[in-house]
Amino acid sequence: MADRLSTRFAACKAQGRAALITFVTAGDPDVAATPAILDAMVAGGADIIELGMPFTDPMADGPAIELANLRSLGSGTRTRDVFALATEFRARHADTPLVLMGYANPMLARGADWFAEQCKAAGVDGVICVDVPPEEDAEIGPTLRAAGVHLVRLATPTTDAQRLPAVLQGASGFLYHVAVAGVTGKQQAAQASIEIAVARLKAATDLPIAVGFGVRSPEQAAAIGRVADGVVVGSAIVDIVGSHGDAAAPFVQDFVAALRGALTTQAQETAA
């Protein structure tokens, strides 16, 4: 089976643009609402979907995604629901890569083997585990990789040259550059610092580089898209779900379409 993540990054590259990666928390505001939001993202032009696994204590997330986690858990979302959402998504969208993002404790509650098997069976392409740094890779990394699921690593503004090789060791799928030293959805990084960071990462790895944290507008996405292989938008979408609840899907689709439009326009301008 062709690797959906590398296939999609290659396709975007061929179009001269960055991949659009959009995030939503599974089960926000409830499990029934999520399929329509995921479909809206794909219809709006998202290339890769990040599905958040809710956790009671999301300490790397800002208020927007934290509240989404609590809304989801408050409406009764269970881990089995998250995998059911993933499985159904895969049945509807054979080619769109799906990445689970979350925290170690829910992922490992039934053991790494169980989690990796569920990911594989549900057609999950990659996992981002916020609180497992390379030093603790043994908890989850080998098992996921053996199951053919990428463990996506994060590089941050504090990841210096000395440390970068450790982050890249075992990294696969893509490299997620966290643009700000902080939590999700709060500050916004200066474009110049993103450009320097992406250039540094590209010199160190052939993996696609996706940039996230604090990306809220089509203009910002386009600017980052000029240098990075992917742009991640999360909190801005989660805010829309927070405002519109069960009726969020069309609003999400419009916003994702605007993001995608900006990336496409930027690619055409660059080509011209």
Place this chain on the structure above:
Amino acid sequence: MTDILAPTSLPNSLRSQPDAHGHFGAFGGRYVAETLMPLILELEKVYKAAKADPAFDAEFAELLRTYVGRPNPLYYAERLTEALRAKAEPGKGAKIYLKREELNHTGAHKINNCIGQALLARRMGKKKVIAETGAGQHGVATATVAALFGLECKIFMGAKDVERQKPNVFRMKLLGAEVIPVHSGSSTLKDSMNDALRHWVSNVHDTFYIIGTAAGPHPYPELVRDFQSVIGKETRAQMLEAEGRLPDMLIAPVGGGSNAIGMFHPFLDDPEVAMIGVEAAGEGLHRKHAASLAGGKSGILHGNRTYLLQDEDGQITEAHSISAGLDYPGIGPEHSWLHEIGRVKYMPIKDDEALESFQTLSRLEGIIPALESAHAIAAAEQVAPTLDADRIIVVNLSGRGDKDIFTVADALGVEM
């Protein structure tokens, strides 16, 4: 209780943990966001250097002596001992000593660790410190050392706790700290730790996080334990002087477990010394409680792998204890390890038992214990009468109870 004094089969030394990666057996480690990793690694380096530097130790010891008021006494609680003997079978009723941590400046063991971490912050050139607090004891201790060292200080405290602990909130403000009420989650200790971590990850360049207990990412469990080990070292020397031998048993309350590990660690390689960590059983283990070892399982939260209260999906469940300092769904990783290897026994004590002992110690010894410490007193009241009268127990009286009088009055239905 008959197996409590039974010898345990031990590896060469139980005092050489954690390993190079911060693991205590299967527990501990460094489960933090990548943004924090470089800082955690730097802290480890700085701490190693400090540990090897006699000047660091000398300054720490001097501040403990002149500022904290150490050594504090090891006190023979004769009236408590006799009261328990009166109810025990003839020849039974162990002798109970109290290690008087409540006599420290700021009224609890917390200050020992705060002094140590403030010295590390200074070594790292950090001008700002942050801390989480539940009842406010660690917040007050942190605000105190921040004033002492001239550091800018922010304390994260659950909004519910800010309401419940107004005197401590005012104390922190008097000491020059900013108290930030945390409204996320259940608005209690675990949420204030989440928000402290969020603030830290956003301000790593100039901020030092003074964690209040022997938990969190490596090297925190190790360094907090080392700073708190002054409790056990003093106890050892004082007991040898008073009785010419080591105690038969140590008893200490365990929330995160810093006072307990500080008392236990210097004795871990003495198999004749039994140890009991006392967990908060709240309303009972089948109802709301905070006993992570008795009622939880291994998981990952706040930077370490340890026993946690959680559901089958790994969602953290809310802890409950009448003692705000024990009201946390986790426990330090070294305790999880000592529990699994059986070196330390852990015993649950309920809210009502602690309340009873809170009053007993006040009346019999003229010492109002913190509700945390009252849990340990309750355990001693249960264990002492089962042991021979020539046995010796030391209870860690980790803090004084002035902060708890409102809670206790409320629980007893007394209008103040």
